[in-house]
Amino acid sequence: MGGLQRLKRNPAAVAGLAVLGIIMLLACFGQYLTPHAIDEVFWDRISAPPDIDAGFYFGTDANGRDLFARTLEGARVSLLVGVSASLISLVIGVAYGATAGYLGGKTDNVMMRIVDILYSLPFVFFVILLTVYVGRSLSVIFITIGAVIWLDMARIVRGQTLALKHRDFVEAARALGASDRRILMRHIIPNLWGPVIISVLLVIPDAILTESFLSFLGLGVQEPDTSWGVLIGDGAQNMMGAPWSLLFPGGFLAVTLLAFNFAGDGVRDALDIRS
Amino acid sequence: MRRDPLLHVDRLSVHFPVETGFLQPRAAVHAVEDVSFELAAGETLGVVGESGCGKSTLGRAVLNLMAPTSGRILWQGHALARLSPGQQRMARRDMTMIFQDPLASLNPRMTVEDLVAEPLDIFEAGLAPAERRRRVAGVLERVGLPVDAAKRYPHQFSGGQCQRIGIARALVMKPKMIVCDEVVSALDVSVQAQIVALLDDLSRDMGVALLFISHNLAVVRQISDRILVLYLGKVMEIADRDSLYHTPRHPYTQALLSAVPVPDPDLERTRRRIRLVGELPSPLNPPKGCVFHTRCRFASDRCRSESPALGTIEAMHSVACHHWQQIARAGEAAAPS
Amino acid sequence: MDVPVGQTESNPPLLTVSRLATRFRTPAGIVPAVDGVSFDLRAGETLGIVGESGSGKSQTLFSIMGLLPPSAATEGSILFEGRELLGMPSRELNRLRGDRLAMVFQDPMTALNPYLTIERQLSEVLQHHRGLSRRQARAEALAVLQQVHIPEAARQLDRYPHQLSGGMRQRVVIAMAMIAKPDLILADEPTTALDVTIQAEILDLLAELRDGGTAIVLVTHDLGVVARLCDRVMVMYAGKVVEEGAIDAVFRQPRHPYTAALLEAIPRLDDDIGDPRKAIEGQPPDLLDLPPGCAFAPRCALVRDVCTRRSPALLRHAAGGAVSCHLVQPEGQS
Numbered sequence: 020m021g022g023l024q025r026l027k028r029n030p031a032a033v034a035g036l037a038v039l040g041i042i043m044l045l046a047c048f049g050q051y052l053t054p055h056a057i058d059e060v061f062w063d064r065i066s067a068p069p070d071i072d073a074g075f076y077f078g079t080d081a082n083g084r085d086l087f088a089r090t091l092e093g094a095r096v097s098l099l100v101g102v103s104a105s106l107i108s109l110v111i112g113v114a115y116g117a118t119a120g121y122l123g124g125k126t127d128n129v130m131m132r133i134v135d136i137l138y139s140l141p142f143v144f145f146v147i148l149l150t151v152y153v154g155r156s157l158s159v160i161f162i163t164i165g166a167v168i169w170l171d172m173a174r175i176v177r178g179q180t181l182a183l184k185h186r187d188f189v190e191a192a193r194a195l196g197a198s199d200r201r202i203l204m205r206h207i208i209p210n211l212w213g214p215v216i217i218s219v220l221l222v223i224p225d226a227i228l229t230e231s232f233l234s235f236l237g238l239g240v241q242e243p244d245t246s247w248g249v250l251i252g253d254g255a256q257n258m259m260g261a262p263w264s265l266l267f268p269g270g271f272l273a274v275t276l277l278a279f280n281f282a283g284d285g286v287r288d289a290l291d292i293r294s
Numbered sequence: 295m296r297r298d299p300l301l302h303v304d305r306l307s308v309h310f311p312v313e314t315g316f317l318q319p320r321a322a323v324h325a326v327e328d329v330s331f332e333l334a335a336g337e338t339l340g341v342v343g344e345s346g347c348g349k350s351t352l353g354r355a356v357l358n359l360m361a362p363t364s365g366r367i368l369w370q371g372h373a374l375a376r377l378s379p380g381q382q383r384m385a386r387r388d389m390t391m392i393f394q395d396p397l398a399s400l401n402p403r404m405t406v407e408d409l410v411a412e413p414l415d416i417f418e419a420g421l422a423p424a425e426r427r428r429r430v431a432g433v434l435e436r437v438g439l440p441v442d443a444a445k446r447y448p449h450q451f452s453g454g455q456c457q458r459i460g461i462a463r464a465l466v467m468k469p470k471m472i473v474c475d476e477v478v479s480a481l482d483v484s485v486q487a488q489i490v491a492l493l494d495d496l497s498r499d500m501g502v503a504l505l506f507i508s509h510n511l512a513v514v515r516q517i518s519d520r521i522l523v524l525y526l527g528k529v530m531e532i533a534d535r536d537s538l539y540h541t542p543r544h545p546y547t548q549a550l551l552s553a554v555p556v557p558d559p560d561l562e563r564t565r566r567r568i569r570l571v572g573e574l575p576s577p578l579n580p581p582k583g584c585v586f587h588t589r590c591r592f593a594s595d596r597c598r599s600e601s602p603a604l605g606t607i608e609a610m611h612s613v614a615c616h617h618w619q620q621i622a623r624a625g626e627a628a629a630p631s
Numbered sequence: 632m633d634v635p636v637g638q639t640e641s642n643p644p645l646l647t648v649s650r651l652a653t654r655f656r657t658p659a660g661i662v663p664a665v666d667g668v669s670f671d672l673r674a675g676e677t678l679g680i681v682g683e684s685g686s687g688k689s690q691t692l693f694s695i696m697g698l699l700p701p702s703a704a705t706e707g708s709i710l711f712e713g714r715e716l717l718g719m720p721s722r723e724l725n726r727l728r729g730d731r732l733a734m735v736f737q738d739p740m741t742a743l744n745p746y747l748t749i750e751r752q753l754s755e756v757l758q759h760h761r762g763l764s765r766r767q768a769r770a771e772a773l774a775v776l777q778q779v780h781i782p783e784a785a786r787q788l789d790r791y792p793h794q795l796s797g798g799m800r801q802r803v804v805i806a807m808a809m810i811a812k813p814d815l816i817l818a819d820e821p822t823t824a825l826d827v828t829i830q831a832e833i834l835d836l837l838a839e840l841r842d843g844g845t846a847i848v849l850v851t852h853d854l855g856v857v858a859r860l861c862d863r864v865m866v867m868y869a870g871k872v873v874e875e876g877a878i879d880a881v882f883r884q885p886r887h888p889y890t891a892a893l894l895e896a897i898p899r900l901d902d903d904i905g906d907p908r909k910a911i912e913g914q915p916p917d918l919l920d921l922p923p924g925c926a927f928a929p930r931c932a933l934v935r936d937v938c939t940r941r942s943p944a945l946l947r948h949a950a951g952g953a954v955s956c957h958l959v960q961p962e963g964q965s
Contacts, residue, residue: 187398194359195413195463196386209403344826345797452914482683483852487896487910509827512898516908539900553831555855556901557894559878562859570828573782573796 023289032285038278042271046098049091057092058243060084066261077267080250081257089245090268096246097227097272100161104226105219107165112172113208113215119173120180121203131177138170146238155241160233164226172218179214183207213290220283224276231272247272298371299332300470300503301356306330306365307527308348308355312578323577325351327527327585328365330604335470338497338504340518340535342511342550346577348527349507353473356505357389358382370470387417390464394476396456400448406459407444410434413467433462437492454485458492465496471503478513490516511554515539520610523547526577526585529604533611543613545590545621546570584616592617644671644710645814645846646695651707653687653694662918664690666870668707669945674814677847679857679878682867685915688850691867692817695848696734697724712814730760733808737820739800743792749776749803750788756810775806779836798829805836815846822856834860854897858882866890869916869926872945876952886954888931925957933958 026032045052054074061067061083069078077086119130146163153159183189184207192202227247233239234248235255247268254265308326326348333339341349354360356367358374367374369385377385390413393399400409410430414421421429427444434443437458448456457477464472474493478486494517497504508514514521521538523531523546531544542548545568552568570589575581584602587593596616604614615621653665665687672678682688694705697716709716711732716724728734736742744752753775754768763771769788776784779802792800801821808816818837822830837860841847849861857864858878865875866887874887885891895909902908913930916922922929928938937957945955 187393187395188401190359191391191393191399191460191463192401192412194357194386194391196383196390196416197412198383198416201416205404206401210401344828454914482915483854483897484683484893484911485914487898487908488912490898491907491910510898511827512900515900516898549828551900553828554900555831555834555853555859556899557854557858557882557897558899558901559858559882561901562855567831569832573798574826 026289029285031281035278035281046094053088055085055088057088078263080264093247100230101223101227103161104164105223108169108172112169113176116173116176117180120177217287224279300335301333302368304366307363309363324527336501338518340514340521341507343524347524353475353507388470390469391473392460392477396453410463433466437462453481473505475507531613537611543618544615645674646672647710649708653705656702660919675844677841677861679861679864680850683915686867687870688867730811732815733813735808735818735821739804742804775810779806817848819850874954887956888933889927
């Protein structure tokens with residue numbers, strides 16, 4: 020199909036995908052680029068600026084810890100949160116939305132009203148509640164984020180399913196005697212991939228941003244673990260004296276979000292047969 | 295009467311409730327109204343009519359894709375509605391459908407082989423892959439598609455070829471009846487003849503009955519043994535092909551035939567046209583009495599109050615009209631012949 | 632009988648199209664949608680352009696009207712009442728369109744603005760081109776609606792398109808085309824989307840227009856429609872004209888193998904029942920991948936070697952028409 024070619028012709032999308040690739044590599048293997056651990060304190064280098072020769076590429080934070088190592092750790096955590104939350108939302112959202120859309124009628128109505136209700140609940144409130152009860156941990160973060168993001172996915176998938184339901188080839192399958200389950204599995208869901216992939220690519224930055232926000236508020240990961248949100252929070256406090264402590268993690272976050280958005284847009288355009 | 299017809303439709307009505315305002319009385323579209331006919335094994339019955347006549351709804355109701363509001367559909371002697379949902383789905387082995395839009399009726403993400411084999415996957419799930427491939431190849435060849443088509447995708451084929459894929463899919467289980475819903479309307483005229491010939495050929499070869507739905511009277515004429523004319527959901531006339539086209543008795547049939555342009559300038563200049571008056575009434579509010587009376591030049595008081603029953607006037611020829619004899623005598627039939 | 636083409640006298644052609652060619656730039660390559668179309672049309676004449684998908688018949692019409700997308704490049708000459716339409720600045724073209732030449736499209740629902748009443752849409756044409764006042768325009772609108780036999784015309788004036796049936800809407804579209812009393816109407820498949828009985832009524836309406844002196848170019852895939860309404864017919868295949876001539880001549884004695892094959896292949900009501908039609912093998916060609924030589928050669932039962940090597944020229948023959956086929960001599964014998 021021409022999708023891949025169309026994608027290759029979109030410079031922003033290609034750049035976005037390339038940047039994402041680099042960041043993923045850094046997240047996975049970056050620890051080998053630095054000898055420092057994320058929680059190693061260098062008492063003689065509190066809030067020290069970048070020193071390439073000594074191996075402190077991004078300088079140190081207010082506690083004397085290597086910012087480069089911590090930024091890479093932040094990449095790991097943020098990407099992990101983003102991707103896991105999106106995968107959770109994908110599985111739940113697709114199953115829920117496709118079922119609601121396909122069954123239609125009262126079932127669809129009830130299911131979507133539940134989504135509406137959940138949507139209107141104050142998200143941060145629940146995160147705080149959960150954090151208070153369960154304690155601060157990474158799992159809490161990505162479960163709560165996933166639990167909110169699946170709502171959007173379900174809505175999108177339901178809409179797509181509604182449109183697909185009336186397509187001729189679905190009617191043809193019904194006329195052939197296919198069961199509802201077969202129609203959902205073989206005809207509806209395989210044709211949902213386009214919009215779903217796009218949604219996932221555009222939802223991950225959302226999840227990362229949400230996690231960053233929570234961490235910024237102090238509700239996210241526990242010390243000494245870190246994420247970009249934590250780093251940005253700390254960096255913001257030291258902005259005047261040590262601007263690098265904000266610039267590096269903030270820059271990484273911004274570039275990553277941008278890359279996801281460009282890539283997502285590019286994939287959407289590439290999958291659109293009419294363009 | 296024919297003995298043991300394959301399909302016996304008895305006073306079938308399909309009404310769709312329609313959303314009306316809060317305080318307004320409930321309304322329904324009478325898509326199909328009191329339709330009765332039979333289809334014998336191996337026979338081709340053409341169903342013609344213009345928009346809103348209910349032919350597509352009829353096709354879907356016959357396959358049990360749509361619930362009838364009243365009346366019965368007897369398939370091989372058994373009332374479809376009485377069967378359990380499981381049995382109803384099993385009945386689909388023997389009756390299936392081909393659709394109007396050749397490309398849209400094929401899942402764009404499935405290969406031709408998977409598409410054609412879908413009935414096999416549904417009803418003969420334990421089939422060995424080699425046997426599955428063989429059955430698909432056999433039917434693809436039968437419909438005139440190249441042997442390498444199996445691995446390709448629908449968008450790589452033309453409209454006519456896609457329709458062949460649809461026919462192959464319908465035939466792979468060797469059904470007893472296929473409902474063809476405007477299957478050539480979306481194709482180029484030079485390709486229409488190919489597909490109609492193919493269907494005719496296959497139906498005779500394999501003994502498959504066809505319910506051929508179309509608005510195109512010329513196409514229907516090529517393939518049908520008998521024809522049923524619908525207007526606003528009701529049967530106006532049923533006749534065998536020769537009778538319908540040479541001596542149509544219902545004024546609507548006559549008007550229809552007279553309206554079809556013929557690629558012969560001489561004939562077009564000299565033929566007499568029967569013109570209908572007025573507009574098609576809304577199916578939400580069909581006329582009382584004979585549904586056709588608002589557009590019929592011969593309408594009388596009786597037509598306005600009393601709906602004519604479908605009466606047999608000759609062997610294989612039934613008409614629903616109070617005045618068909620006077621009309622025939624007046625010699626206003628202008629079917630080109 | 633056949634009138635020899637080229638007889639000018641006091642009846643110069645209203646429309647002269649010479650070697651019209653329209654090419655579309657697409658990501659997949661250049662599509663020669665219209666490739667060398669030439670024809671004349673006199674006042675009061677009706678020309679039918681027939682063809683299947685990819686024949687270029689609708690694009691020919693759009694080229695004349697100047698309604699092509701930016702990806703299209705047009706060459707050749709389109710003379711309307713002596714003025715060259717190709718390359719005409721849009722301000723001038725807009726003065727002509729709707730006024731001296733009007734177009735009727737296939738789908739009445741998309742040709743009409745769903746947010747304006749019938750009266751507004753009709754009046755707009757007159758207010759724009761003739762500078763009439765609203766009241767004067769409304770009176771004319773009423774008159775033209777009655778001309779197209781819309782029942783209760785006064786009531787319909789204030790209705791919206793969605794409140795009318797398909798047949799009525801197409802009448803309104805024709806009324807809009809007629810209201811400024813144009814000399815030429817270009818109709819693109821005006822009845823294809825309509826029921827058979829409504830189609831017959833619309834064709835009757837177009838016949839009335841024709842009898843009233845309006846020239847009509849009618850694009851259709853239906854040879855029966857052409858036989859009913861037109862004086863002359865032009866058959867197109869893969870962007871080129873394959874045959875052209877007076878209606879009786881072409882239908883009774885088609886000279887091009889495609890025309891003949893088409894007449895044999897299409898289902899028709901007037902042949903012997905039970906006579907199997909002779910289908911044309913294959914399908915219309917992909918314009919991006921045209922074979923060398925004659926575009927119809929792959930499907931032609933009479934194909935010779937020369938047909939696959941050289942594209943035939945469109946040559947006039949004695950009976951007044953033209954045909955583009957190697958097997959037909961200029962004298963008209965095959």
